[in-house]
Amino acid sequence: MSCGGDAAPELSAAGQRGQQLSTDLGCAGCHGGDDREATIGPDWTGSWGTDIELDDGSTTTFDALYVERSVRSPDAQRRAGDWIRMPEYRVDQLTEAELADIVVYLEELG
Numbered sequence: 001m002s003c004g005g006d007a008a009p010e011l012s013a014a015g016q017r018g019q020q021l022s023t024d025l026g027c028a029g030c031h032g033g034d035d036r037e038a039t040i041g042p043d044w045t046g047s048w049g050t051d052i053e054l055d056d057g058s059t060t061t062f063d064a065l066y067v068e069r070s071v072r073s074p075d076a077q078r079r080a081g082d083w084i085r086m087p088e089y090r091v092d093q094l095t096e097a098e099l100a101d102i103v104v105y106l107e108e109l110g
């Protein structure tokens, strides 16, 4: 794509689809990412591969599995801190292929 011209990171085709999905589905509205500030949810930018503290006191790594769990069963793994509830996305709202694209996008965000 040649549109844009902002300082966003270079994204692969899958990463671009994931970025589009996260805008279309409203994820970016809470999480930021696309040059936007995170508002309601944790900021995705710079999260990949870092340690995330959960509200049961345990720590997990921000990776593909963590992202998938956060989307499919957000209550199973709440992040520590004073957050509202993350909405759950079932397969009929977000397919496995689409979720995989979002995972690529988050990884490429760094």
Ligand code: HEC
Pocket: 022, 025, 026, 027, 028, 029, 030, 031, 040, 041, 042, 043, 047, 052, 066, 067, 070, 071, 074, 075, 077, 078, 079, 080, 083, 084, 085, 086, 087, 089, 094, 102
């Ligand atoms: C209404 C706002 C909102 C929307 C929309 C939303 N989220 Fe979230 N999300 C949150 C909040 C708040 C948390 C932190 C609370 C928690 O862990 O349960 C969170 C947590 C997460 C986490 C864990 C992040 C971390 O740093 O620990 C991931 C990954 C995530 N969301 C992905 C998504 C994806 C992908 C979408 C779209 C398909 C999405 N979210 C849509 C509010 C939102």
